[in-house]
Each structure stands twice: as C-alpha cells, then as structure tokens.
Amino acid sequence: MRRQFQPFASGGRRTIVGILVTFALFSALSVTLSIWTTKGSQHRAAVVEVAARQRTLAERYVKEILLARAGARVDPQQTASVMAASAGALLNGGTAPAVWGDDDETTLPAASGTVVRRQLEQERRLVSDLQATGSSVLAGRPVAAVRLRAHEHLKATSPIDRLRVLSALTSNVSLNAARTIAAADDQNVNHLIIVQAVLGALGLLVSLALGWVLIVITRRKTEHFRSLVISSTDLVLVLGPDGCRYAGHSVGALVGKDESALLGYGYEAFVHLDDRPALRSAAAHGGPREVVFRMRDQSGEWRRLESHLTDLRQDRLVRGVVLNSRDITERVELERQLTHQAFHDTLTGLANRALFRDRLEHALAHSERSGQRLAVMLADLDGFKQVNDSLGHDAGDQLLREVGRRFSRTVRASDTVARFGGDEFAFLLENVTNEEVIGLARRLLDQLALPIVTGGRDVALGASIGIVLHTAPGSTSEELISQADVAMYAAKDSGRGRYELYCPEMAKEVGELLEIEQELRLGLQRGEFSLHYQPELDLESERIVGAEALLRWQSPTRGLVSPARFIPIAETNGLIVALGEFVLRQACTQAAEWRKAGLVADSFVTWVNVSAKQLDRHGFQTVVQQALAEAGLPAGALGIEVTESTIIERGAATDHARAELADLHRQGVHIAIDDFGTGFSSLGQLRHFPIDMIKVDYSFVQGAEHDAKDAAITANLVNLAHALGIVAIAEGIESPGQLSSLQSLGCDLGQGYLLGRPMPPDQLEGFLSQRRSRLVDGKAVA
Amino acid sequence: MRQRFSLLGLLSVLAAIVVFASACSGGGQNAAGGATVVRVNERDFRITVSPARIHAGNVQLVVHNGGPDTHELILVRSRARLPLRADGLTVDERVLEHVTAASVDGAGPGAVRRDWLHLSPGRYELFCNMAGHFMAGMQAELVVE
Ligand SMILES: [Cu+2]
Numbered sequence: 001m002r003r004q005f006q007p008f009a010s011g012g013r014r015t016i017v018g019i020l021v022t023f024a025l026f027s028a029l030s031v032t033l034s035i036w037t038t039k040g041s042q043h044r045a046a047v048v049e050v051a052a053r054q055r056t057l058a059e060r061y062v063k064e065i066l067l068a069r070a071g072a073r074v075d076p077q078q079t080a081s082v083m084a085a086s087a088g089a090l091l092n093g094g095t096a097p098a099v100w101g102d103d104d105e106t107t108l109p110a111a112s113g114t115v116v117r118r119q120l121e122q123e124r125r126l127v128s129d130l131q132a133t134g135s136s137v138l139a140g141r142p143v144a145a146v147r148l149r150a151h152e153h154l155k156a157t158s159p160i161d162r163l164r165v166l167s168a169l170t171s172n173v174s175l176n177a178a179r180t181i182a183a184a185d186d187q188n189v190n191h192l193i194i195v196q197a198v199l200g201a202l203g204l205l206v207s208l209a210l211g212w213v214l215i216v217i218t219r220r221k222t223e224h225f226r227s228l229v230i231s232s233t234d235l236v237l238v239l240g241p242d243g244c245r246y247a248g249h250s251v252g253a254l255v256g257k258d259e260s261a262l263l264g265y266g267y268e269a270f271v272h273l274d275d276r277p278a279l280r281s282a283a284a285h286g287g288p289r290e291v292v293f294r295m296r297d298q299s300g301e302w303r304r305l306e307s308h309l310t311d312l313r314q315d316r317l318v319r320g321v322v323l324n325s326r327d328i329t330e331r332v333e334l335e336r337q338l339t340h341q342a343f344h345d346t347l348t349g350l351a352n353r354a355l356f357r358d359r360l361e362h363a364l365a366h367s368e369r370s371g372q373r374l375a376v377m378l379a380d381l382d383g384f385k386q387v388n389d390s391l392g393h394d395a396g397d398q399l400l401r402e403v404g405r406r407f408s409r410t411v412r413a414s415d416t417v418a419r420f421g422g423d424e425f426a427f428l429l430e431n432v433t434n435e436e437v438i439g440l441a442r443r444l445l446d447q448l449a450l451p452i453v454t455g456g457r458d459v460a461l462g463a464s465i466g467i468v469l470h471t472a473p474g475s476t477s478e479e480l481i482s483q484a485d486v487a488m489y490a491a492k493d494s495g496r497g498r499y500e501l502y503c504p505e506m507a508k509e510v511g512e513l514l515e516i517e518q519e520l521r522l523g524l525q526r527g528e529f530s531l532h533y534q535p536e537l538d539l540e541s542e543r544i545v546g547a548e549a550l551l552r553w554q555s556p557t558r559g560l561v562s563p564a565r566f567i568p569i570a571e572t573n574g575l576i577v578a579l580g581e582f583v584l585r586q587a588c589t590q591a592a593e594w595r596k597a598g599l600v601a602d603s604f605v606t607w608v609n610v611s612a613k614q615l616d617r618h619g620f621q622t623v624v625q626q627a628l629a630e631a632g633l634p635a636g637a638l639g640i641e642v643t644e645s646t647i648i649e650r651g652a653a654t655d656h657a658r659a660e661l662a663d664l665h666r667q668g669v670h671i672a673i674d675d676f677g678t679g680f681s682s683l684g685q686l687r688h689f690p691i692d693m694i695k696v697d698y699s700f701v702q703g704a705e706h707d708a709k710d711a712a713i714t715a716n717l718v719n720l721a722h723a724l725g726i727v728a729i730a731e732g733i734e735s736p737g738q739l740s741s742l743q744s745l746g747c748d749l750g751q752g753y754l755l756g757r758p759m760p761p762d763q764l765e766g767f768l769s770q771r772r773s774r775l776v777d778g779k780a781v782a
Numbered sequence: 783m784r785q786r787f788s789l790l791g792l793l794s795v796l797a798a799i800v801v802f803a804s805a806c807s808g809g810g811q812n813a814a815g816g817a818t819v820v821r822v823n824e825r826d827f828r829i830t831v832s833p834a835r836i837h838a839g840n841v842q843l844v845v846h847n848g849g850p851d852t853h854e855l856i857l858v859r860s861r862a863r864l865p866l867r868a869d870g871l872t873v874d875e876r877v878l879e880h881v882t883a884a885s886v887d888g889a890g891p892g893a894v895r896r897d898w899l900h901l902s903p904g905r906y907e908l909f910c911n912m913a914g915h916f917m918a919g920m921q922a923e924l925v926v927e
Pocket of ligand 1: 910915916
C-alpha cells in the first residue's frame with residue numbers, strides 16, 4: 001500500500017522534527033558540558049578533607065616531637081610520613097593514607113590549576129622542612145643547619161619556635177590550598193550555571209527561529225497548492241508521473257472508497273476506459289487546462305467531471321498536476337433534457353417544429369449543392385377533434401402516440417417525422433422521386449386506416465396530406481412548409497383522406513394569405529388594432545408589478561383574429577415592423593398615462609413582445625427611444641420580451657439582435673426571454689447576455705402541479721435564473737394548485753388567467769385601483 | 783563585502799583597545815593625583831618595597847601578592863621591635879593599633895590591592911601577620927622623610 005501524500009502534514013511534521021532535533025542537540029551539548037565540568041569536582045570533598053587534615057597533622061607532629069624529646073613513646077615519624085604522603089597525593093594524585101585508624105584511605109586525583117598546584121608544592125616543601133627540622137630536634141642536631149626549601153627566613157632561634165613557625169606555615173598553606181580548591185569548585189559551578197542558562201536560552205531561540213523559518217518556507221510553498229485544494233469544494237486529484245499522488249476526501253466519498261484506494265493507478269479503476277489515456281496524458285504533459293472525464297460513483301453510475309488543471313510538476317512539494325473537478329453530470333443531463341425537450345414533441349417523442357425546421361434547412365442547403373430532390377409533407381388528421389371531444393384528452397393523446405409510432409415505422413430511417421402540435425404531422429424526405437413520395441403518402445393513409453384501439457373503441461382515422469417537392473432553388477424552409485400547408489388545405493378541401501401535390505396555382509386559389517395581408521394593412525390604417533394588458537404579479541406579496549401588452553386585431557370581416565394567426569403572416573411580408581412600432585408607441589403612451597395618474601408604482605414595468613424581424617431591422621433602438629420620448633416614459637418602465645430563438649444561433653442576425661438589446665439594456669430598458677425552456681441549446685449562452693427576466697413556458701407551468709418532470713424542470717429553470725441573478729416569471733397560471741406549486745418552487749412572478757386575464761386598459765385601471773391600497777401599503781413598508 | 787566587514791571589525795576592536803587603555807592610564811594618573819606610588823611585592827616568605835625611601839605626603843600603596851600562599855599587609859609606624867603575641871608566631875596588632883597606618887586584607891596569589899594614605903615622616907614597618915609569616919621573614923621597612 002502506498003503512503004498517502006499529505007502536502008500539509010509534511011510541512012508541519014518537518015517543522016516539529018526540526019525543533020525536536022534542535023532541542024536534542026542543545027540538550028546533548030548541555031549534558032556533555034555538565035559532565036565535563038563536574039568531572040573534576042567529583043573528588044573535591046575528599047581533597048578538601050585531606051587538605052584540611054594536614055593542619056591537624058602538622059600540629060600533632062610538633063606535639064609528638066616535644067613528647068618524644070621528653071621521653072614519651074610516640075612516633076612522630078609516622079605522623080610525618082602520613083603528612084608527606086598526603087601532601088604528595090594532594091599534588092600528584094594517589095592514595096592518602098588513613099589516620100587514627102577510624103577513616104579509610106582516600107584516593108585522590110592529581111591537582112589541577114596553577115594556583116592550587118603552586119600552593120600544594122609549597123605545602124610539600126614546608127612539610128619537608130618541618131620533618132627535617134623535627135628530625136634534627138630529635139637527633140639533637142643544631143636546627144639552624146637544616147637547609148630550608150620553602151624560602152622561609154626564620155627569625156626564631158629556639159628549635160621549638162622554629163618547629164612551631166614551620167607548623168603554622170604548613171597549616172596555613174594547607175588551609176589556603178583547600179580554600180582555593182573549594183573556590184575553584186564554586187566558580188566552576190557558577191560557570192556551569194551560566195553556561196547552562198545560555199545554552200538553554202540559545203537552544204530555545206534557535207528552535208523558535210528554526211520553527212519560524214520552516215513554517216514560513218512551508219507556508220510559502222504550500223500556499224499555491226493550499227489555494228487550489230482548500231478554497232474549493234471541488235474534487236481534488238493530484239496526478240504525478242507514477243499515478244495519483246493525492247486524492248481529496250470528496251473524491252473518496254464520490255467513489256465510495258477510502259482515498260488511499262485511489263493512489264498510484266488505483267484511481268483508474270474508477271475512470272471510464274475511454275478517458276484514462278486523456279488523464280495519463282494530462283499528468284505527463286501538464287495540460288490541457290480543461291479535461292472532462294467520467295468516474296464511476298459508489299452506486300456504479302458514471303459521473304461526468306469537468307476538471308481544471310494546474311501544472312505543479314515543478315513544485316517540489318506537489319510534483320504533479322492538480323485536477324480541480326466539478327461534477328457536472330446534473331447540469332449536462334439537464335441540458336440534454338432541455339435540448340431534447342426543445343427539439344422534440346413530448347407526447348410522441350417525434351421531432352418538433354423547431355427541429356424539423358432545422359433539419360429542413362440543412363437538407364435544403366445540402367440539396368442545393370447535390371441537386372438531390374427533397375419533399376416536405378404535412379398531414380392533418382381528419383376526425384381527430386371529434387375523437388378528442390368524445391373520448392377525452394387521454395384517449396386523444398394515446399391516439400396521437402400510436403399515429404406517431406405508425407408514421408415512424410412507415411418512413412425510411414433517414415426521413416424525419418415531426419409533430420407540429422395538435423393533430424398536424426410533418427415529414428421531411430430527402431433524395432426522393434415523385435413516385436416514392438406519393439407511394440409513401442399512400443402507405444401513410446393505409447396505416448391510418450387500420451383501426452386503433454383507444455378508450456375501449458376501435459377508431460379509424462383519415463388524414464389530409466399536402467406534399468411539396470423542392471425543385472426550384474432558392475426556396476426557404478418557411479416557404480416550403482407553407483406551400484405544403486396550402487397543399488394540405490387543398491387536400492382537405494377536395495375531400496378528406498387524400499393527398500395533394502403543391503402547385504403554384506393552389507396558392508392563388510387559396511389566396512388567403514394575400515387576403516389577410518391586405519386586411520392587415522387596412523386594419524392598421526383603420527385602427528382595428530388595440531392592446532390588451534395582462535397583469536404580472538409578485539407571487540409572494542401578490543402586488544401587481546407589471547403588465548404584458550398583447551396585440552388584438554378586431555377585424556370587421558373576420559372578427560377577433562388570434563395573433564398566432566396573423567403574426568406569422570405579418571412576419572413574412574414586413575408588416576410586423578409597422579405593427580411592432582404601433583405596439584411600442586401605444587404601450588409607452590398607456591404606461592405613461594398610468595404613471596401620471598399615480599395608478600402604478602415607479603417600478604411598474606410594461607412589457608412588449610418584439611419579434612426577430614423587428615430586431616433585425618436597423619434602427620430598432622431609435623424606434624424604442626422615440627416611443628419612450630414621445631410618451632415621456634423613462635426607459636426603466638419599459639420591458640422587451642424576445643423569444644430564445646431571436647438571440648440564439650441565427651448567425652450574424654443573432655449578433656445584431658444581441659447588440660441592439662444590449663444597447664437598450666444599458667439605457668435601462670428591461671429584457672425578458674419569452675417561452676423559456678422550449679428552444680435553446682445551451683444554458684451557458686444566457687450567461688453572456690443582459691437579461692432581467694425569464695418567462696417559464698406555460699407548458700412547464702401547467703405540468704408543475706402534477707408532473708414531477710415538469711416540476712423538476714421548472715425548479716431547475718428557476719434555480720438557474722436565480723443563479724444568474726435573473727427574475728423568473730411563470731406564464732399561464734390557471735389553477736390555485738399551479739400557483740402554490742410555483743410559489744413553493746421559488747418562482748418570483750406569475751401571470752395567467754388565475755391572476756388576471758388580458759384586459760383592455762380601462763379595465764386594468766379598475767383592477768389596479770382595486771389593488772391600489774395594497775400597493776401603497778407595500779410601498780410604505782418598503 | 784566580507785573584507786569591509788573584517789576591516790570594520792578590526793577598526794572597532796582597535797578603537798575599543800585605545801579607549802580602554804586611555805581610560806586605565808588616565809584613571810591611574812588621576813588616582814595617583816600627585817601621590818607617591820609605593821609598590822609592595824609579597825611572596826613566600828618575603829616583602830620588598832620600592833621605593834623604600836619616600837617623601838611625606840599622599841601615598842598610593844600597590845600591594846601585589848606573588849604567592850604561592852595567601853598574604854596580608856599591615857603598615858605601622860614602627861618602634862625598634864614589633865611585639866609578638868603570646869603564641870610567639872604573630873605580631874600583637876592590638877598593641878600597634880594607634881600606629882597602624884594601613885591594613886590590607888589577605889588575598890590569594892596574583893592579587894593586586896591598592897590603598898591610599900597620607901604618610902607623615904618617620905620609619906615604617908610592613909609585615910604580613912598570617913600565622914608564622916612574620917616569623918618566616920615577611921617584614922620590610924619604609925622610610926618617609
Ligand atoms: Cu604572609
């Protein structure tokens with residue numbers, strides 16, 4: 001088992017070891033010094049005792065001489081020899097003999113120190129002089145003849161006086177030698193104490209300094225690494241030339257193993273086979289800066305980790321590449337889900353209109369190059385509405401799913417089947433001949449004719465199919481689809497269960513487009529257009545914080561026409577620009593009136609829908625500025641709603657639209673993304689765009705109450721918005737249940753029939769003044 | 783750099799020596815203050831005085847013990863013969879109390895002691911009164927004129 005690499009512990013450990021070693025060194029030095037210093041003092045007590053004893057011996061010797069001379073039986077020679085032997089032992093070391101039989105022989109070391117040795121030498125000389133004089137006295141020889149060696153010039157003439165003087169001199173020098181030895185000892189001890197104190201202080205200082213230096217060095221070295229590892233909650237791996245050198249706790253927790261299991265090449269067991277070479281290469285080369293790889297978590301699922309690499313191979317402490325990884329599995333999954341959602345019909349799983357258009361555009365581009373033919377087919381189920389009405393929505397949904405399955409089975413794998421909503425299906429067929437297309441249309445009708453069991457009944461359906469073959473270059477996808485639509489209506493007109501191939505005459509025959517277009521122009525002049533306003537409420541305080549302006553067309557011939565009907569037509573012929581200007585001016589004027597009347601707070605925002613076509617026209621900004629200026633409305637009271645597709649992936653047009661919106665945003669105009677969650681490919685793209693609000697599409701909102709998936713997506717969208725600092729508003733709230741679901745999901749604002757239908761301005765004024773008291777209260781509190 | 787450091791060190795050491803030396807010598811002159819310096823050397827068992835003949839006035843006594851034994855020094859205006867105690871080994875200092883001019887305590891070998899006195903004319907005896915030392919020859923004479 002490899003040892004866990006511990007970048008922080010090693011520094012601390014080294015510091016502690018350094019301090020301990022320093023202490024040990026100084027302690028050893030101190031003890032050595034103590035031993036060395038005290039070694040000489042070991043026999044001091046004995047030395048002092050023997051030195052002091054000499055005085056007694058000298059006096060005793062004189063007494064014994066006197067006694068002996070008086071005839072007593074004493075042996076002064078014995079005393080003299082003990083005294084001489086002791087003096088010799090004191091000076092040069094050796095055994096000092098026992099005296100009086102009651103003490104033991106004493107072994108002495110040789111005297112050290114110049115002063116002591118000189119005094120002991122003098123003592124020896126004096127002992128010798130004393131002994132010589134004593135012997136002369138005993139022998140009756142004249143004492144003046146004794147040759148004295150200790151430089152004494154004795155004044156006394158009597159032998160006894162001479163003896164007593166010599167004895168006193170001997171005693172004196174013996175005691176002084178003993179004192180010198182003791183004093184030297186004291187001095188040694190004093191020195192030792194000072195040396196120990198100094199050593200101790202030095203040791204402490206050096207240890208502290210060393211510790212400090214080590215800490216500073218270690219900290220400096222680990223600072224960078226620390227910032228990488230500590231500051232993030234990321235999954236941290238350090239990969240070196242011999243595999244993983246360090247694995248953070250969170251990585252261990254992810255794979256459900258102790259981190260030590262990841263060391264060396266242990267980590268590779270958890271890394272996806274396809275990703276292992278990338279990691280090895282990253283470890284070997286210190287790059288690239290970003291790596292995405294998969295790791296198997298403890299439940300055996302692959303987690304997708306996005307790693308940021310920091311090359312610390314040259315760092316002595318790390319010697320590897322540091323990977324700071326984030327688990328992006330959920331994010332990728334959400335993106336995938338949303339992308340799928342954006343391009344697929346949730347009911348049947350078929351492509352939706354957006355994906356169909358995308359494929360059609362690609363196919364068109366391809367066909368222009370290759371010259372291959374392609375065909376677009378639209379099929380509208382006959383009699384579906386009746387089934388839906390009589391058997392219920394569930395039966396209708398079941399029916400649509402089955403139709404989708406049958407259509408998918410019938411076409412070639414390379415063909416695209418889409419559901420455009422309701423009971424309308426579309427087909428994109430590439431590289432086909434007329435005959436093949438017609439054959440397919442027949443087969444589709446045959447499939448539908450087979451009964452479908454739903455709601456306990458056999459249902460057989462028919463369909464009207466419109467076909468357009470793309471032959472003339474230069475047609476756009478919109479043109480092809482609308483031509484197929486024309487052909488489909490023609491098929492319906494000529495009796496159900498049929499298919500029709502588009503021909504230009506058809507359009508003229510139908511002519512509706514032109515009619516509507518004409519009526520639109522007239523309608524604008526005659527003032528048939530008006531704005532209705534739908535209130536937007538703060539879901540928490542239930543205050544009205546804004547309104548969406550919705551365009552209405554009351555045609556004298558057609559009655560109330562749905563925007564879904566006339567807006568696409570207006571978009572194809574440029575009328576949308578005039579309509580858009582009308583909406584902007586009208587909304588600004590209205591909002592300014594409300595503000596002047598004190599019906600709305602300063603923060604009240606009036607929202608206007610703007611289409612991609614409007615934005616693409618140069619000078620859109622000027623139109624907005626003029627509308628604001630004419631109405632006297634501050635920019636902050638106006639909001640612009642655009643669809644996701646307007647600002648995403650339309651090439652140069654996107655850039656232009658974005659720039660226009662960014663400019664307006666800078667001037668204070670609010671920007672919102674409409675139908676959010678239905679048509680974008682990457683969440684990341686929103687990050688770089690100035691958005692104040694996203695509108696969560698009504699399809700999620702209506703599912704939020706009962707459908708866990710819709711609720712999860714709504715919650716994710718709201719969280720995403722909040723993460724980006726954006727307000728989230730839910731569209732199409734129709735039931736109290738939906739409202740409370742959205743409130744609990746943390747959605748900021750709401751809009752829908754439950755909270756207020758779109759209404760003419762005078763009606764909204766009533767609505768506002770009804771709530772005005774609450775509004776004023778809210779303001780007062782804030 | 784290193785050279786400059788050592789040069790600096792050398793200079794500072796030199797400066798210290800000069801300051802120290804001048805302080806010492808200056809101190810000596812000041813302390814002597816015109817006093818006559820009398821150097822007394824003691825050793826086992828002899829005392830020498832230099833100079834042995836001085837003029838009356840202020841005297842600085844500088845006593846050096848050459849060892850090996852410990853010695854003291856007593857300066858008395860002497861009579862002909864110094865009186866001994868009953869033990870016959872030491873001078874009876876009590877009798878000499880009123881003529882004692884200076885008394886320098888005993889010190890080990892190598893010690894230098896100083897004393898400042900005012901000496902009037904007369905004959906002075908210097909001696910060490912450690913047991914037996916006077917009797918062993920530690921006596922000298924100083925004449926003040
Ligand atoms: Cu003496």
